[in-house]
Amino acid sequence: MSTSRQYDAIVIGGGHNGLVNGAYLAQAGLRTIILERRHLVGGAAITEELRPGFKFTTFSYALSLLRPEIIHELDLVAHGFMPLLMPSSFCPMENGDSLVIGQDHGENLQEIARHSPHDADAFLQYRHDIEMVVRAVKPLFDNAAPDPFDASPDNLAEMADLARHLRGIDKGVLHNLVRLLTGSASDFLDDYFESDIVKAWLASSGTIGTSVGPMSQGSGLVLLFHSMGEHDGHVGSWAFHKGGNGGFTQVLARAAEAFGAEITLDAEVERVLTAHGRATGVALADGTELAADVVVSAADPRRTFTEFVDPRELPADLVDSLRRYRYQGTSSKVNFALDGLPTYPSLGDRSDMFRGFMNVAPSVEYLERAFDESKYGWYSKRPYIDGAIQSTIDPDMAPPGQHVMSCFVQYTPYALRSSGWAAERDQMADNVQDTLESFFPGFSDLVLQREVVTPLDIEQVAGLPEGNIFHGEFFAPQMYFFRPAPGWHRYRTPIDGYYQCGSGTHPGGCVSGGPGRLASRRILADLAGRP
Amino acid sequence: MLRRTPFHDRVVAANDTSLWSHWAGHLVVEQYQLSEKWEYVAVRTAAGAFDTSPLYKYRVVGPDAERFLTGVLARDVRTCRPGQAQYTIWCDERGYVNEDGVVFRHASDEFLLTSAAPNLSYFRHQIGRDRVEITDITDALGILAIQGPRSHAVLSALAPEIAGLAYFHHTPAKLGGAAVTISRTGFTGDLGYEIICDRDDAPAVWDAVFDVGAAHGLIPFGQIALLMARIEAGLLLIGKDFESSRFADNDEHRSTPFELGLGWMLRSIDDDSRPFIGRRALLRERDDGTSRWKMVGLAVDPYDHHTKFTAAGMVPPKDHVPVHEDMMVYDDDRRRVGYATSFMYSPVLQRHIALARIVPALAAPGTRVNLEFTINHEYVQVGAEVVRTPMFAPARTTAPMNGAR
Ligand SMILES: Cc1cc2nc3c(=O)[nH]c(=O)nc-3n(C[C@H](O)[C@H](O)[C@H](O)COP(=O)(O)OP(=O)(O)OC[C@H]3O[C@@H](n4cnc5c(N)ncnc54)[C@H](O)[C@@H]3O)c2cc1C
Numbered sequence A: 001m002s003t004s005r006q007y008d009a010i011v012i013g014g015g016h017n018g019l020v021n022g023a024y025l026a027q028a029g030l031r032t033i034i035l036e037r038r039h040l041v042g043g044a045a046i047t048e049e050l051r052p053g054f055k056f057t058t059f060s061y062a063l064s065l066l067r068p069e070i071i072h073e074l075d076l077v078a079h080g081f082m083p084l085l086m087p088s089s090f091c092p093m094e095n096g097d098s099l100v101i102g103q104d105h106g107e108n109l110q111e112i113a114r115h116s117p118h119d120a121d122a123f124l125q126y127r128h129d130i131e132m133v134v135r136a137v138k139p140l141f142d143n144a145a146p147d148p149f150d151a152s153p154d155n156l157a158e159m160a161d162l163a164r165h166l167r168g169i170d171k172g173v174l175h176n177l178v179r180l181l182t183g184s185a186s187d188f189l190d191d192y193f194e195s196d197i198v199k200a201w202l203a204s205s206g207t208i209g210t211s212v213g214p215m216s217q218g219s220g221l222v223l224l225f226h227s228m229g230e231h232d233g234h235v236g237s238w239a240f241h242k243g244g245n246g247g248f249t250q251v252l253a254r255a256a257e258a259f260g261a262e263i264t265l266d267a268e269v270e271r272v273l274t275a276h277g278r279a280t281g282v283a284l285a286d287g288t289e290l291a292a293d294v295v296v297s298a299a300d301p302r303r304t305f306t307e308f309v310d311p312r313e314l315p316a317d318l319v320d321s322l323r324r325y326r327y328q329g330t331s332s333k334v335n336f337a338l339d340g341l342p343t344y345p346s347l348g349d350r351s352d353m354f355r356g357f358m359n360v361a362p363s364v365e366y367l368e369r370a371f372d373e374s375k376y377g378w379y380s381k382r383p384y385i386d387g388a389i390q391s392t393i394d395p396d397m398a399p400p401g402q403h404v405m406s407c408f409v410q411y412t413p414y415a416l417r418s419s420g421w422a423a424e425r426d427q428m429a430d431n432v433q434d435t436l437e438s439f440f441p442g443f444s445d446l447v448l449q450r451e452v453v454t455p456l457d458i459e460q461v462a463g464l465p466e467g468n469i470f471h472g473e474f475f476a477p478q479m480y481f482f483r484p485a486p487g488w489h490r491y492r493t494p495i496d497g498y499y500q501c502g503s504g505t506h507p508g509g510c511v512s513g514g515p516g517r518l519a520s521r522r523i524l525a526d527l528a529g530r531p
Numbered sequence B: 001m002l003r004r005t006p007f008h009d010r011v012v013a014a015n016d017t018s019l020w021s022h023w024a025g026h027l028v029v030e031q032y033q034l035s036e037k038w039e040y041v042a043v044r045t046a047a048g049a050f051d052t053s054p055l056y057k058y059r060v061v062g063p064d065a066e067r068f069l070t071g072v073l074a075r076d077v078r079t080c081r082p083g084q085a086q087y088t089i090w091c092d093e094r095g096y097v098n099e100d101g102v103v104f105r106h107a108s109d110e111f112l113l114t115s116a117a118p119n120l121s122y123f124r125h126q127i128g129r130d131r132v133e134i135t136d137i138t139d140a141l142g143i144l145a146i147q148g149p150r151s152h153a154v155l156s157a158l159a160p161e162i163a164g165l166a167y168f169h170h171t172p173a174k175l176g177g178a179a180v181t182i183s184r185t186g187f188t189g190d191l192g193y194e195i196i197c198d199r200d201d202a203p204a205v206w207d208a209v210f211d212v213g214a215a216h217g218l219i220p221f222g223q224i225a226l227l228m229a230r231i232e233a234g235l236l237l238i239g240k241d242f243e244s245s246r247f248a249d250n251d252e253h254r255s256t257p258f259e260l261g262l263g264w265m266l267r268s269i270d271d272d273s274r275p276f277i278g279r280r281a282l283l284r285e286r287d288d289g290t291s292r293w294k295m296v297g298l299a300v301d302p303y304d305h306h307t308k309f310t311a312a313g314m315v316p317p318k319d320h321v322p323v324h325e326d327m328m329v330y331d332d333d334r335r336r337v338g339y340a341t342s343f344m345y346s347p348v349l350q351r352h353i354a355l356a357r358i359v360p361a362l363a364a365p366g367t368r369v370n371l372e373f374t375i376n377h378e379y380v381q382v383g384a385e386v387v388r389t390p391m392f393a394p395a396r397t398t399a400p401m402n403g404a405r
Helices: A016-027 A067-072 A105-115 A117-142 A154-169 A169-182 A185-190 A196-206 A218-224 A244-258 A301-307 A316-324 A362-373 A421-437 A456-463 A513-528 B008-014 B036-045 B063-070 B122-125 B151-157 B199-216 B223-232 B279-288 B301-312
Strands: A005-012 A033-034 A048-051 A052-057 A083-085 A089-092 A098-101 A239-241 A263-264 A269-275 A278-284 A290-299 A331-338 A357-360 A384-388 A403-410 A447-453 A498-500 B019-023 B028-033 B046-051 B054-060 B086-092 B095-108 B112-113 B133-135 B140-148 B170-173 B178-183 B193-197 B219-220 B295-300 B327-328 B334-346 B351-358 B368-374 B378-387
Touching: A005 A016, A005 A278, A005 A513, A005 B279, A016 A033, A016 A244, A016 A290, A016 A513, A033 A185, A033 A290, A048 A169, A052 A244, A052 A331, A052 A403, A052 A447, A067 A185, A067 A513, A083 A105, A098 A105, A098 A196, A105 A117, A105 A196, A105 B019, A117 A196, A117 A218, A154 A185, A154 B046, A169 A185, A169 A218, A185 A218, A196 A218, A196 A357, A196 A362, A196 A384, A196 B054, A196 B199, A239 A244, A239 B019, A239 B199, A244 A263, A290 B112, A301 A316, A301 A331, A316 B279, A331 A421, A331 A456, A331 B008, A357 B279, A362 A384, A362 A403, A384 A421, A403 A421, A403 B046, A421 A447, A421 A456, A421 B133, A447 A456, A498 A513, A498 B368, A513 B368, B008 B028, B028 B036, B028 B223, B036 B046, B036 B219, B054 B063, B054 B122, B063 B112, B095 B178, B122 B133, B133 B151, B170 B199, B178 B199, B193 B199, B199 B219, B223 B351, B295 B368, B301 B351, B301 B368, B334 B368, B351 B368, B351 B378
Parallel strands: A005 A033, A005 A290, A033 A263, A089 A357, A290 A498, B046 B219
Antiparallel strands: A048 A052, A083 A239, A089 A098, A269 A278, A278 A290, A331 A403, A331 A447, A357 A384, A384 A403, B019 B028, B046 B140, B054 B112, B054 B133, B086 B095, B095 B112, B140 B193, B170 B178, B178 B193, B295 B351, B295 B378, B327 B334, B327 B368, B334 B351, B368 B378
């Protein structure tokens, strides 16, 4: 690499947000380069062939939060975008029974009624109420938050728009929104449902990636966040991407390149170069320097503010907020290559229920107990497992008749009380396998290979601090105009020309592309001198 | 798993088409015979049997059961005496219709309520201090509807108890060795009965009915034939002609009883002893005349229909299979004045007919409006006349049978 090549924009990090951001900048005509530390793009959204013919979604494994605008604006279909319907949700139960939710509306209501006749129309009411809340917060989700600390006329106008929007929300919907943002998932669900398995099914998504149990205040926010997505217009529903989430980031990379962005792999940025309070380019670990007027960090807030630049260049309150910003990852993955599909005794030969999420959380109490152990620095003996066997729908994922099973696991706190992940990784994975064996007798006999991904692996391999899957906890004081820090939620940094666009910015983590897209709008507006 | 109705084994044996559909989570028959029209014709000229078992069924019992239902249902259930049944609706506090169903009164303190969608949590939340218990007994019962001019002949041969049974009355009876309830109700607008039986008795009931019925031309009929009959009868269907207010996106998708042409249910709305849910809003709507629509029948002008299609070089289509998509209605000045929600060619009326919402000013029977068709890939308006519902209402439907009552 030659020294001091000139670009209009440098994006640090080829995770999905960096790719989205770089694609928009290139589409707008900026000479853009995306620099990725690893040998592949995707960050936490990659697919790897760890065993011949078996494609593992090492980290993230399903899509829902992806902002639909991005599909069209970046012409992703032309580059291979292909979401695959997940037709079912399957919740095994301790007593051998199950809850299977499929594609037929009437059948689903009967299945719920089988567990509690009361819950059938309660489910319709719940879904309707959630949809109304989602609709009310969507404009907030899909736009940069205004700055409550800035009295400039443009910003006051934005604040007024926000106030007007909030005033227009129905009072019941607003109340539900506040109940979700401040309360627990289990309290919210108790207001609708009698059946524990129905509650456990819905409560699980109130804990994903976050150090909360379903009974913790704050799990309502996580529940709402995971309802903000859609698949083909169905609010809150999920899909696989062809080839796994890594297949999706490959699509993004092709789109970015088609707009003229360059992508360089094995290019670790060491520093952002600055002069007179302005970003001027970056220096790579190998000593190469690249120059650009715009530098965008698509990495996490810790790297963005304390590693790529010197904290001494930043305002003290920002440095202070970032020190308090919580990561404390609590999720792991244990992925399996399987010699066949598991069996669930009470469903006999049925295997259709394995085509979507498999929610191993047979009761709200089970989930909460799994969380309890993590509060004191240990991993769950009986973990919550979100399983997904993409090869049931996508034959390219595994050889015929064989399967790959992704298991998202909680709770596994990053900081263990009296041990470390190097020592505990196998025991943690054994707990997962034993739990699966207890629901699916004979499971272990099917295992050809297992990949264990602890929070430490998430940190060291994918680069997410403390293994937090979202670049920072989904806690209310770390969301919206506080993400990642008060006053620095609009993708700018205190250094002119230096921007941030990773999951540590609004609207936050998940494979949504929202941060990358909104940051690109900020950057392009700044370059054009627009508010 | 999709559920099987209590009649499933018999239904499978009778289904010659392998055409199935799903209704309320149950496997049901789209059409038994290669011609769904043949099944419809049987209902109008002989008799047909329809498996209605997937309906949700709620048992409402207790000293305050009447008080409770009187406050929840928009139609005054106090006028429904034991042995009677009522088609009814329930509204929200803004007067918008949630859902509809049929309530059967068995005793002063015992009712059976059927509905197309689940409602148990909704009803329970309305109980307050009433001493009433509501139980979902959907799976415990089978319901077989016997509909058509010969339905009385078939059933009276089996269950003499139905002699003299009046429209929307019911009676306990013995049929095929089973204790059943037979009501003079149905969803076809024709003379007809429904047999409510215990789940385990369903096959015996089916067999007994067909043993006698075959000679009268009784055949089973599927969903399509039912939809045809119900449009002619002006019977509204949730999800097609209206949506539940509970789950509607916005007020455009909500309707009040007046707007649905169900104002007749509210005859006693001025009675202050009955403060049912939605009453005050409905009183205001009535007194202020704020209804946005009125549900009416439309009968398409056969000459205009013929002329417009023929002029376009087409044979005028007369398709009896119901269409459930919005079709726009215009006045003669091309202002949009409503929309049809269900449309078909009615074999028995020999007319294209629709159930439609029209602005109240144009809702009087005899008013001429225009219904929008697609002819040669272009929108074309064809004249239609506002008519009363039911559009097909033979005297036999409500006539005394065997002279009694
Ligand atoms: C185990 C796991 C499971 C998950 N499951 C799901 C799921 O199923 N669905 C979902 O929607 N979300 C899921 N998530 C969350 C989601 O994957 C992440 O929030 C999202 O992928 C983060 O994307 P990003 O682009 O913001 O950051 P990242 O993906 O973290 O990308 C940052 C990139 O920057 C690179 N980088 C870092 N430092 C440097 C440097 N110095 N120089 C150059 N490059 C650098 C990194 O290598 C990385 O590629 C999961 C996450 C994990 C960890």
